Amino acid sequence: MLLRLRAIAHQPKIRLVLAYLAGASTALSFAPYGLWPIYLIAMAFALGQSQSLSPKQAFRYWLSFGFGCFSVGISWVHVSMDTFGGLPLIASVGLMALLALYLALYPAIAGTLLAKLSPQSHLVRYLLLFPALWVLSEWARGWVLTGFPWLWAGYTQTSGPLSELASVIGALGLSYSVALLAGAMTLLFNQTSSILKRATPLVILTGTLLCCSYLASTLSPITQSGKSVNVTLVQGNIPQSMKWQPEALWPTMLKYMDLSRPEFANTDIFIWPEAAIPAPEHMVADFLDNANKIASLNNSAIITGVISQQQDSFYNSLIVLGNHNQAVQDSADYQGGGHNEFKKHHLLPIGEFVPLEALLRPLAPFFNLPMSSFARGDFQQPNLNAVGHQIAPAICYEIAFPEQLRANVNADTELLLTVSNDAWFGASNGPLQHMEIAQMRAIELGRPLVRSTNNGITAIVNSKGEITDKLPQFETGVLHASIPLVTGETLFSKWGQWPVLLLSFLIFGLSLLKLKPFKKLQQAMLKWNK
Numbered sequence: 001m002l003l004r005l006r007a008i009a010h011q012p013k014i015r016l017v018l019a020y021l022a023g024a025s026t027a028l029s030f031a032p033y034g035l036w037p038i039y040l041i042a043m044a045f046a047l048g049q050s051q052s053l054s055p056k057q058a059f060r061y062w063l064s065f066g067f068g069c070f071s072v073g074i075s076w077v078h079v080s081m082d083t084f085g086g087l088p089l090i091a092s093v094g095l096m097a098l099l100a101l102y103l104a105l106y107p108a109i110a111g112t113l114l115a116k117l118s119p120q121s122h123l124v125r126y127l128l129l130f131p132a133l134w135v136l137s138e139w140a141r142g143w144v145l146t147g148f149p150w151l152w153a154g155y156t157q158t159s160g161p162l163s164e165l166a167s168v169i170g171a172l173g174l175s176y177s178v179a180l181l182a183g184a185m186t187l188l189f190n191q192t193s194s195i196l197k198r199a200t201p202l203v204i205l206t207g208t209l210l211c212c213s214y215l216a217s218t219l220s221p222i223t224q225s226g227k228s229v230n231v232t233l234v235q236g237n238i239p240q241s242m243k244w245q246p247e248a249l250w251p252t253m254l255k256y257m258d259l260s261r262p263e264f265a266n267t268d269i270f271i272w273p274e275a276a277i278p279a280p281e282h283m284v285a286d287f288l289d290n291a292n293k294i295a296s297l298n299n300s301a302i303i304t305g306v307i308s309q310q311q312d313s314f315y316n317s318l319i320v321l322g323n324h325n326q327a328v329q330d331s332a333d334y335q336g337g338g339h340n341e342f343k344k345h346h347l348l349p350i351g352e353f354v355p356l357e358a359l360l361r362p363l364a365p366f367f368n369l370p371m372s373s374f375a376r377g378d379f380q381q382p383n384l385n386a387v388g389h390q391i392a393p394a395i396c397y398e399i400a401f402p403e404q405l406r407a408n409v410n411a412d413t414e415l416l417l418t419v420s421n422d423a424w425f426g427a428s429n430g431p432l433q434h435m436e437i438a439q440m441r442a443i444e445l446g447r448p449l450v451r452s453t454n455n456g457i458t459a460i461v462n463s464k465g466e467i468t469d470k471l472p473q474f475e476t477g478v479l480h481a482s483i484p485l486v487t488g489e490t491l492f493s494k495w496g497q498w499p500v501l502l503l504s505f506l507i508f509g510l511s512l513l514k515l516k517p518f519k520k521l522q523q524a525m526l527k528w529n530k
Contacts, residue, residue: 012057015049016064022046023068029156030073031432036156043153043182047126048189055116062111066104071097073151076428084240084424103141103148110137117511122190126183127201129511132504134179135172139501142401146349149400150433153178158436158443162209163465164217166443167490170402173500177209221488222446222463228482229389229415231450232267234259235458236276237476240423243278243454253277253287256304257294259478264298267480268327269386271452272304274396274419280307280314281336288321288334295322296332301386305395305419308341313375316344316352318393318419320386327387340385343377344395346404380407389414392447396420399438406496409445414485416442416449423455431457431473439465446490448483 022042029039050061077099081092110133119125134153142149154174157163166174184202188195236255242248256272263270277284284306295302301322308317320340324333333340344352352374383390390412394405399418409416418438422431435457442449443465451459456473460481471477 016060018049019046019061019064020068023065024072026069027073030151031436032429034159036160039153039156039178040182040185043179044185047130047182047186050111053115055112058115059108059112063104063108066107067100069151070100070103074100076425076430079426079428080424083426106137106141110134119511122187123201126186127180128507130183131176131179132507135176135500135504136508138175139172147401155436155440158439158465162213163443164213166440167220167446167492168216169500170444170492170497171440172497176500180205222486222490223488225485225487227485229485230266230268230482231271232260232263233271233450233452233458233479235453235456235471235477236273237455237474249279253284257291263478263480264300267300269389270300270302271417271419271450272302273452273454274305274421275307275316276304277306280309282309292321292332292334296329299323299327303384303386303417308343310338314373315377316374316395318342318384318395320384323387324385325388342381342384342393344374344398345377345379346398346401347374347376348397379404383408383410383413391415391417393417399441402441402444403496405441406445406493409447409493411489413447416445416447418449419452421454435459439467444490444492446488446493447486
């Protein structure tokens with residue numbers, strides 16, 4: 001019976017269906033489910049099923065696996081197109097499927113190269129080449145065509161047993177670790193050697209990675225500084241359908257001020273979300289001047305999202321109202337004009353800029369969303385300064401790009417900040433996955449993180465990536481907390497992704513060129529495996 005089932009599973013069409021289902025199951029490894037072992041099992045299953053395929057067959061197999069990953073994992077993308085973009089449901093789902101199919105090309109290329117290079121040694125194939133190819137495919141997906149680094153394998157460990165390792169090797173390094181463990185699991189089904197030899201790599205690698213994660217925690221250079229900052233996050237819960245309506249502008253701004261007013265007595269820094277003030281600075285100068293003076297009188301600062309303008313260019317920005325350099329000042333510091341301001345660098349395609357806009361904008365309202373013609377800020381910008389505290393910000397989608405945030409963190413940075421408006425994605429998994437990604441940045445850079453959003457998830461995260469406080473989604477609310485500050489620099493802050501990328505490129509290069517050291521390594525592993 002078992003042999004018959006195996007024969008059915010290896011029929012070409014059934015095999016592709018199983019690949020899709022395996023890929024689709026990986027969505028359960030990410031927020032809100034967090035069932036991280038499923039990713040390992042699904043990847044190991046796919047490796048085992050595809051090990052005897054030709055490069056052409058492997059391409060189709062891993063394309064199906066990848067399409068399963070993304071068509072289910074990012075199915076929430078269609079919500080913004082359907083609900084707010086004016087597209088019929090069938091069109092929004094179709095565009096989401098096209099995006100998923102494009103993203104599936106990356107695992108398909110990794111699987112094709114694995115089959116093409118096809119090392120004789122299973123140890124080399126699964127413990128060296130596959131993790132390297134998988135990491136390179138995820139890295140490429142994170143920057144090609146502006147990048148979409150969502151659902152990296154490493155994010156399955158945000159709340160998993162290897163999370164502390166991110167402070168050393170980052171999310172991409174955790175992707176390498178996950179692929180490595182999946183490769184070791186695949187060896188268990190290799191019938192060419194004894195069960196002891198087949199299990200040995202998995203046991204050794206699992207033990208080593210768990211020990212490294214434990215050491216990364218106990219030997220962490222991040223220590224408490226003894227200082228703290230009182231922060232209040234305001235979640236306005238403004239309906240997306242109203243947010244950009246001119247008649248809703250003043251009610252929206254007054255709502256944020258009214259929600260903040262009771263907390264002035266015990267707050268150093270207020271955080272209002274992305275585009276909390278949904279208008280250009282010059283149009284709301286009176287309101288900003290008033291908020292600036294109120295914050296200063298109360299020895300505090302307000303960081304808020306706003307639309308800033310320089311000449312003919314508009315920016316999705318964060319500005320600081322009130323006191324910049326210290327809590328108690330004779331007068332407020334806000335001046336406008338780019339002073340103590342952060343301009344979003346990594347813009348969201350379609351939502352914040354439209355490629356080929358002369359062609360696409362006339363096609364549908366989806367290509368003409370409010371504020372979809374932003375200019376791009378610099379990759380590296382000074383930290384925001386609020387009552388003397390140095391804050392490294394990332395606006396919305398930018399939090400998914402670890403190297404950008406790393407470039408903006410320095411020895412004086414005390415706090416990471418991300419603001420967002422995930423109301424575009426309704427009650428889907430998108431905002432929850434977004435929160436999970438933000439938690440990973442806190443672990444990598446060893447700093448507490450605050451996340452302020454329009455309708456959730458608004459939360460406070462400690463330097464270990466653990467959520468310590470949060471507000472319910474889809475409710476108006478205020479979150480106040482005293483955040484202990486830390487000092488020290490993680491190894492990821494120093495090195496970034498480059499060590500794991502260099503290792504992956506080295507392995508790929510040696511296997512591609514079939515150099516003598518790689519051949520000798522294969523021969524040694526073949527002997528061990530017999």
